[in-house]
Amino acid sequence: MSFFHRPRYFLDAQWYSPAALAQAMVDYQPFCQCDVESAEGGSYLTVMIHPDHAEHHDAITGEFLNYALGLTAQGNR
Amino acid sequence: MAGIIRIRLMYRITRITLADKSPPERKTMTLGDLCPLIDDDTLRLTVDLSLYAKSALLKTCYLFTDRVYVYVTSAESPRVAVYLGRKKADLDLSHLAGQFLNELLNQELRQLITRETGLVRQMLVAHAFAEGVTNQTAPAPSTSSPDEYRDDPLRIGL
Numbered sequence: 001m002s003f004f005h006r007p008r009y010f011l012d013a014q015w016y017s018p019a020a021l022a023q024a025m026v027d028y029q030p031f032c033q034c035d036v037e038s039a040e041g042g043s044y045l046t047v048m049i050h051p052d053h054a055e056h057h058d059a060i061t062g063e064f065l066n067y068a069l070g071l072t073a074q075g076n077r
Numbered sequence: 078m079a080g081i082i083r084i085r086l087m088y089r090i091t092r093i094t095l096a097d098k099s100p101p102e103r104k105t106m107t108l109g110d111l112c113p114l115i116d117d118d119t120l121r122l123t124v125d126l127s128l129y130a131k132s133a134l135l136k137t138c139y140l141f142t143d144r145v146y147v148y149v150t151s152a153e154s155p156r157v158a159v160y161l162g163r164k165k166a167d168l169d170l171s172h173l174a175g176q177f178l179n180e181l182l183n184q185e186l187r188q189l190i191t192r193e194t195g196l197v198r199q200m201l202v203a204h205a206f207a208e209g210v211t212n213q214t215a216p217a218p219s220t221s222s223p224d225e226y227r228d229d230p231l232r233i234g235l
Contacts, residue, residue, distance in 0.1 A: 003119035004146050004162045014131070015149040015157075041151070058118075062146025062162055069147055073139040 004058040009065070012042040020071035021045070024064055031060045112174040119162040120170045122177065126155040133184035134159075141177060144168060 011021065021043070025034045031053050035046040047064065049057045112122045124134055134157065138147045146162035161177065163170055 002162065003116055003148070003160055009148065010150060012149070012151050014151070015135070058146075058162070059164070062164070065148050066142040066146055069135070069149065070139050070142060073135045 002058050004062045004065075006061075007047055009045045009047075010039065010042055011045050011068070014042075015072060016042070016065075016068050017072045018043070020068050023071055024068040027067065028060070028064050031056075032064065034064075108171060108175055112171070114170065115160070118166075118170075119160055120174055122159040122161065122174060123152060124157045124159060124181065126157055129181055129185050130188055133181060133188055136184050137177060137181045140180060141173075145173065 021036060025036070028034070030050075032050060033048045035048070037044040037046070047061050049060055053060060112120050115121050126134070134149075138149060138159065141147060141161065144164060145168070146160075146164065148160040148162075150158050150160075152158040159177075161170065161173065163173075
Protein backbone atom coordinates (compact mmCIF):
# COMPACT_ATOMS: atom_id res chain seq x y z
CA MET A 1 0.00 0.00 0.00
CA SER A 2 1.36 3.39 -0.96
CA PHE A 3 2.23 5.94 1.71
CA PHE A 4 -0.35 8.32 0.27
CA HIS A 5 -3.04 5.67 0.51
CA ARG A 6 -3.20 6.07 4.28
CA PRO A 7 -6.43 7.67 5.49
CA ARG A 8 -4.95 9.53 8.48
CA TYR A 9 -2.04 11.96 8.74
CA PHE A 10 -0.60 14.07 11.50
CA LEU A 11 -0.19 17.60 10.19
CA ASP A 12 2.33 19.67 12.08
CA ALA A 13 1.03 23.22 12.54
CA GLN A 14 4.38 24.72 11.54
CA TRP A 15 4.19 23.08 8.11
CA TYR A 16 0.44 23.06 7.56
CA SER A 17 -1.21 26.15 8.98
CA PRO A 18 -4.81 25.89 10.22
CA ALA A 19 -5.93 28.57 7.74
CA ALA A 20 -4.31 26.72 4.82
CA LEU A 21 -5.86 23.47 5.94
CA ALA A 22 -9.31 25.03 6.22
CA GLN A 23 -8.96 26.51 2.72
CA ALA A 24 -7.77 23.20 1.26
CA MET A 25 -10.70 21.37 2.83
CA VAL A 26 -13.15 23.76 1.23
CA ASP A 27 -11.47 23.59 -2.19
CA TYR A 28 -11.25 19.78 -2.16
CA GLN A 29 -14.85 19.20 -1.10
CA PRO A 30 -15.83 17.86 -4.56
CA PHE A 31 -13.23 15.10 -4.21
CA CYS A 32 -13.03 14.24 -0.53
CA GLN A 33 -14.44 14.85 2.88
CA CYS A 34 -11.89 15.71 5.53
CA ASP A 35 -12.07 15.53 9.25
CA VAL A 36 -9.61 17.44 11.42
CA GLU A 37 -8.95 16.56 15.01
CA SER A 38 -6.83 18.95 17.06
CA ALA A 39 -3.75 17.56 18.73
CA GLU A 40 -0.66 18.91 20.43
CA GLY A 41 1.46 20.80 17.89
CA GLY A 42 -0.90 20.22 15.01
CA SER A 43 -3.89 18.17 14.03
CA TYR A 44 -4.87 14.75 12.74
CA LEU A 45 -6.36 14.80 9.29
CA THR A 46 -8.63 12.03 8.12
CA VAL A 47 -9.29 11.94 4.41
CA MET A 48 -12.40 10.21 3.10
CA ILE A 49 -12.39 10.05 -0.68
CA HIS A 50 -15.75 10.21 -2.41
CA PRO A 51 -16.71 6.83 -3.89
CA ASP A 52 -16.83 8.38 -7.39
CA HIS A 53 -13.11 9.14 -7.15
CA ALA A 54 -12.00 6.05 -5.25
CA GLU A 55 -9.61 4.95 -8.00
CA HIS A 56 -7.66 8.20 -7.57
CA HIS A 57 -7.30 7.89 -3.82
CA ASP A 58 -3.52 8.42 -3.64
CA ALA A 59 -3.52 11.26 -6.14
CA ILE A 60 -6.28 13.16 -4.35
CA THR A 61 -4.65 12.73 -0.94
CA GLY A 62 -1.25 13.73 -2.32
CA GLU A 63 -2.61 16.76 -4.15
CA PHE A 64 -4.54 17.80 -1.06
CA LEU A 65 -1.34 17.73 1.02
CA ASN A 66 0.59 19.57 -1.72
CA TYR A 67 -2.12 22.19 -1.89
CA ALA A 68 -2.19 22.75 1.88
CA LEU A 69 1.62 22.95 1.98
CA GLY A 70 1.63 25.37 -0.95
CA LEU A 71 -0.91 27.63 0.75
CA THR A 72 1.20 27.62 3.90
CA ALA A 73 4.34 28.43 1.86
CA GLN A 74 2.51 31.34 0.26
CA GLY A 75 1.83 32.78 3.67
CA ASN A 76 -1.72 31.60 4.25
CA ARG A 77 -1.26 31.38 7.99
CA MET B 78 73.04 -1.96 28.34
CA ALA B 79 70.40 -4.63 28.79
CA GLY B 80 67.88 -1.86 29.44
CA ILE B 81 68.67 -0.12 26.15
CA ILE B 82 68.34 -3.38 24.22
CA ARG B 83 65.01 -4.06 25.89
CA ILE B 84 63.74 -0.57 24.97
CA ARG B 85 64.85 -1.02 21.33
CA LEU B 86 63.17 -4.39 21.19
CA MET B 87 59.96 -2.96 22.60
CA TYR B 88 60.11 -0.12 20.06
CA ARG B 89 60.47 -2.59 17.16
CA ILE B 90 57.63 -4.75 18.40
CA THR B 91 55.39 -1.67 18.72
CA ARG B 92 56.25 -0.56 15.19
CA ILE B 93 55.56 -3.99 13.75
CA THR B 94 52.25 -4.21 15.64
CA LEU B 95 51.18 -0.79 14.38
CA ALA B 96 52.22 -1.60 10.81
CA ASP B 97 50.18 -4.81 10.86
CA LYS B 98 47.00 -3.00 11.85
CA SER B 99 44.94 -2.47 8.74
CA PRO B 100 42.95 0.77 8.52
CA PRO B 101 39.39 0.48 9.82
CA GLU B 102 36.83 -0.28 7.17
CA ARG B 103 34.77 2.73 6.19
CA LYS B 104 31.23 2.22 5.07
CA THR B 105 30.49 4.36 2.08
CA MET B 106 27.26 6.30 2.51
CA THR B 107 25.15 6.59 -0.58
CA LEU B 108 22.22 8.85 -1.33
CA GLY B 109 20.03 5.77 -1.00
CA ASP B 110 21.14 5.34 2.63
CA LEU B 111 20.25 8.93 3.40
CA CYS B 112 16.98 8.88 1.54
CA PRO B 113 15.54 5.36 1.84
CA LEU B 114 12.54 4.17 -0.10
CA ILE B 115 9.66 3.36 2.21
CA ASP B 116 7.58 1.76 -0.51
CA ASP B 117 7.67 1.46 -4.32
CA ASP B 118 6.55 5.03 -4.86
CA THR B 119 7.67 6.96 -1.80
CA LEU B 120 11.01 8.12 -0.51
CA ARG B 121 11.83 9.50 2.92
CA LEU B 122 14.28 12.36 3.34
CA THR B 123 15.51 13.70 6.66
CA VAL B 124 16.46 17.35 6.79
CA ASP B 125 18.34 18.93 9.67
CA LEU B 126 16.81 22.30 10.47
CA SER B 127 19.95 23.41 12.28
CA LEU B 128 21.59 23.49 8.82
CA TYR B 129 18.72 24.69 6.64
CA ALA B 130 16.12 27.36 7.31
CA LYS B 131 12.50 26.34 7.59
CA SER B 132 11.53 28.79 4.84
CA ALA B 133 14.17 27.29 2.51
CA LEU B 134 12.71 23.83 3.03
CA LEU B 135 9.16 25.07 2.54
CA LYS B 136 10.10 26.77 -0.74
CA THR B 137 11.94 23.69 -1.95
CA CYS B 138 8.98 21.45 -1.15
CA TYR B 139 6.68 23.82 -3.00
CA LEU B 140 8.94 23.77 -6.07
CA PHE B 141 8.71 19.98 -6.26
CA THR B 142 4.94 19.70 -5.94
CA ASP B 143 4.60 19.47 -9.72
CA ARG B 144 6.50 16.15 -9.78
CA VAL B 145 5.84 14.56 -6.39
CA TYR B 146 3.36 14.47 -3.55
CA VAL B 147 5.02 16.03 -0.53
CA TYR B 148 4.28 15.34 3.11
CA VAL B 149 6.36 17.09 5.77
CA THR B 150 6.39 16.19 9.42
CA SER B 151 8.63 16.87 12.38
CA ALA B 152 11.04 14.11 13.37
CA GLU B 153 13.53 14.08 16.23
CA SER B 154 14.31 17.74 16.88
CA PRO B 155 15.82 19.56 15.01
CA ARG B 156 15.09 17.18 12.15
CA VAL B 157 12.20 17.06 9.76
CA ALA B 158 11.04 14.12 7.70
CA VAL B 159 9.98 14.80 4.12
CA TYR B 160 8.08 12.12 2.22
CA LEU B 161 8.17 12.37 -1.55
CA GLY B 162 5.68 10.25 -3.47
CA ARG B 163 6.07 10.08 -7.24
CA LYS B 164 3.21 11.23 -9.43
CA LYS B 165 4.38 9.35 -12.52
CA ALA B 166 5.65 5.78 -12.54
CA ASP B 167 8.69 6.59 -14.72
CA LEU B 168 10.09 9.19 -12.30
CA ASP B 169 13.48 8.22 -10.83
CA LEU B 170 13.08 8.95 -7.13
CA SER B 171 16.76 8.66 -6.19
CA HIS B 172 17.65 11.19 -8.91
CA LEU B 173 14.87 13.43 -7.66
CA ALA B 174 16.18 13.19 -4.08
CA GLY B 175 19.52 14.52 -5.30
CA GLN B 176 17.80 17.37 -7.10
CA PHE B 177 15.77 18.11 -3.98
CA LEU B 178 18.87 18.36 -1.81
CA ASN B 179 20.60 20.60 -4.37
CA GLU B 180 17.56 22.86 -4.54
CA LEU B 181 17.45 23.02 -0.76
CA LEU B 182 21.06 24.21 -0.75
CA ASN B 183 20.22 26.71 -3.50
CA GLN B 184 17.33 28.15 -1.51
CA GLU B 185 19.45 28.37 1.63
CA LEU B 186 22.18 30.18 -0.30
CA ARG B 187 19.66 32.61 -1.80
CA GLN B 188 18.53 33.54 1.69
CA LEU B 189 22.12 33.96 2.83
CA ILE B 190 22.89 36.25 -0.12
CA THR B 191 19.72 38.24 0.55
CA ARG B 192 20.81 38.71 4.15
CA GLU B 193 24.29 39.82 3.06
CA THR B 194 23.37 42.07 0.16
CA GLY B 195 19.74 42.94 0.86
CA LEU B 196 20.53 46.38 2.22
CA VAL B 197 22.70 47.30 -0.79
CA ARG B 198 19.98 46.13 -3.18
CA GLN B 199 17.36 48.10 -1.27
CA MET B 200 19.52 51.24 -1.46
CA LEU B 201 20.11 50.78 -5.20
CA VAL B 202 16.40 50.40 -5.88
CA ALA B 203 15.56 53.39 -3.67
CA HIS B 204 18.22 55.46 -5.46
CA ALA B 205 16.90 54.46 -8.89
CA PHE B 206 13.35 55.41 -7.93
CA ALA B 207 14.49 58.68 -6.38
CA GLU B 208 16.29 59.61 -9.63
CA GLY B 209 13.16 58.88 -11.59
CA VAL B 210 11.17 61.22 -9.39
CA THR B 211 13.67 64.11 -9.47
CA ASN B 212 14.29 63.86 -13.24
CA GLN B 213 10.63 64.21 -14.03
CA THR B 214 10.00 67.47 -15.87
CA ALA B 215 6.81 68.97 -17.09
CA PRO B 216 5.93 67.93 -20.65
CA ALA B 217 7.03 70.45 -23.25
CA PRO B 218 4.17 72.43 -24.78
CA SER B 219 3.22 71.21 -28.20
CA THR B 220 4.32 73.50 -31.03
CA SER B 221 2.50 71.66 -33.75
CA SER B 222 -0.76 72.92 -35.13
CA PRO B 223 -3.99 70.93 -34.50
CA ASP B 224 -4.22 70.08 -38.22
CA GLU B 225 -0.68 68.72 -38.49
CA TYR B 226 -1.90 65.15 -38.61
CA ARG B 227 -3.36 65.91 -42.04
CA ASP B 228 0.13 66.44 -43.49
CA ASP B 229 1.29 63.50 -45.55
CA PRO B 230 4.87 64.18 -46.68
CA LEU B 231 5.41 60.52 -47.74
CA ARG B 232 2.08 60.48 -49.63
CA ILE B 233 0.93 57.39 -47.81
CA GLY B 234 -2.69 58.35 -48.07
CA LEU B 235 -2.66 58.19 -51.86
